[in-house]
Amino acid sequence: MLNVEKIRADFDVLNPESPAKAPVYLDSACMSLKPRQVVEAMNDYYANYPACAGRSSHKLGDKVTKKVKKARELVTEFINAKSDDEIIFTRNTTEGINLLANSLGLQKGDIVLISDKEHNSNLVPWLRLRDKIGIVVRICPTNEDGTFNLDNFSQLVSGAKLVSVVHTSNLDGVTNPAKEIIKIAHQAGALVALDAAQSIPHKKVDVRDLDVDFLAFSGHKMLGPTGTGVFYGKLELLEKLSPFLVGGDTVESTSYDSYKMLPAPEKFEAGLQDYAGIIGLGEAVKYLSQFDFKYIAEHEFKLNAYITNELQKIPKIKIIGPEDPKLRSGIVNFYIDGTDMHKFAVMLDEMAGIEIRSGRHCVHSWFENKKIYNSARVSLYLYNMMEDAETFITNLKKILEIL
Numbered sequence: 254m255l256n257v258e259k260i261r262a263d264f265d266v267l268n269p270e271s272p273a274k275a276p277v278y279l280d281s282a283c284m285s286l287k288p289r290q291v292v293e294a295m296n297d298y299y300a301n302y303p304a305c306a307g308r309s310s311h312k313l314g315d316k317v318t319k320k321v322k323k324a325r326e327l328v329t330e331f332i333n334a335k336s337d338d339e340i341i342f343t344r345n346t347t348e349g350i351n352l353l354a355n356s357l358g359l360q361k362g363d364i365v366l367i368s369d370k371e372h373n374s375n376l377v378p379w380l381r382l383r384d385k386i387g388i389v390v391r392i393c394p395t396n397e398d399g400t401f402n403l404d405n406f407s408q409l410v411s412g413a414k415l416v417s418v419v420h421t422s423n424l425d426g427v428t429n430p431a432k433e434i435i436k437i438a439h440q441a442g443a444l445v446a447l448d449a450a451q452s453i454p455h456k457k458v459d460v461r462d463l464d465v466d467f468l469a470f471s472g473h474k475m476l477g478p479t480g481t482g483v484f485y486g487k488l489e490l491l492e493k494l495s496p497f498l499v500g501g502d503t504v505e506s507t508s509y510d511s512y513k514m515l516p517a518p519e520k521f522e523a524g525l526q527d528y529a530g531i532i533g534l535g536e537a538v539k540y541l542s543q544f545d546f547k548y549i550a551e552h553e554f555k556l557n558a559y560i561t562n563e564l565q566k567i568p569k570i571k572i573i574g575p576e577d578p579k580l581r582s583g584i585v586n587f588y589i590d591g592t593d594m595h596k597f598a599v600m601l602d603e604m605a606g607i608e609i610r611s612g613r614h615c616v617h618s619w620f621e622n623k624k625i626y627n628s629a630r631v632s633l634y635l636y637n638m639m640e641d642a643e644t645f646i647t648n649l650k651k652i653l654e655i656l
């Protein structure tokens with residue numbers, strides 16, 4: 254079991270001087286809170302050794318190099334990659350997917366298969382390549398309740414060069430059957446990339462067990478610093494990718510008319526990096542690794558089940574995704590036909606400091622297709638308490654009465 258009280262003590266934002274001012278934070282799918290350990294690791298860098306990694310051979314530089322190396326090792330172990338060289342630090346999931354889209358060497362006519370529930374980060378890069386060079390973007394329809402349809406997938410994967418799908422959806426919390434998807438795709442000769450932005454913070458992701466070719470995630474959704482992320486690729490595939498950002502730190506040597514690229518991961522990490530962020534991300538990995546993900550999932554389910562059950566008693570509220578909260582990770586995304594859910598979110602914050610997200614959650618394509626205007630999304634994490642869920646429901650009911 255999780256000791257939520259103890260966990261909450263690590264998050265300063267949840268412990269203001271006046272307890273009445275503590276937010277009821279239910280927006281972790283957008284941005285997770287940061288434990289003190291992460292903040293302190295970053296402050297330590299800025300205060301005590303704010304130098305370059307890998308370039309300058311002085312004491313401060315050596316310390317940064319060692320800390321960045323350690324962070325890479327921690328990430329390698331966290332996702333069970335084979336080698337540290339498979340871990341590329343990025344700014345976020347979006348950058349990881351763009352790196353792939355612009356480095357894979359896709360050509361006119363190549364087919365990329367995605368699902369109909371992708372975040373814009375895993376839709377726009379492919380549509381743009383379609384418009385620029387003429388790749389074909391195929392969309393795999395999911396079931397009515399948002400769960401993955403392996404039959405549709407098996408039919409559509411034929412001829413695809415790459416499958417790029419979300420692992421856990423930020424729209425409805427559904428986790429796609431990654432292992433089956435990857436197996437089927439490999440049998441069909443396609444490579445597979447997973448958008449793991451919402452899975453990595455909540456469940457054990459083992460890249461070798463999945464046999465996934467590429468994986469992108471963000472540090473800021475897993476207790477890490479804002480603007481940090483990771484792109485993983487099997488080393489033999491990374492060796493073949495041609496980086497789209499080049500310059501300092503990506504090359505072994507240059508002359509006025511030639512350059513020799515470094516191997517992965519250096520060839521993908523152009524210029525000076527966000528060392529404080531990378532070190533903080535390593536600390537977030539360390540922090541998360543102390544918990545068994547099974548207990549995080551159980552805890553989120555308990556809160557999700559309570560909220561789902563209460564919302565299901567209100568006839569006009571519709572929950573996006575499967576009815577069963579077990580299938581929705583820590584996410585409860587809901588709407589009322591014909592209602593702008595943004596005003597619910599604003600009122601919840603004004604009335605009781607309850608912070609949720611409203612809008613189209615960067616999955617505009619899905620909302621357009623379903624003709625749903627927008628929704629309000631609660632997203633839970635390991636620091637949320639049952640009281641948060643109860644406060645949310647109590648205030649939501651008050652708003653429904655007012656409106």
Ligand SMILES: Cc1ncc(COP(=O)(O)O)c(C=O)c1O
Binds near residue numbers: 347423450
């Ligand atoms: C499923 C999913 N994919 C991709 C992203 C993009 O993440 P980032 O903005 O950190 O690049 C998000 C962010 O909400 C997400 O939820």
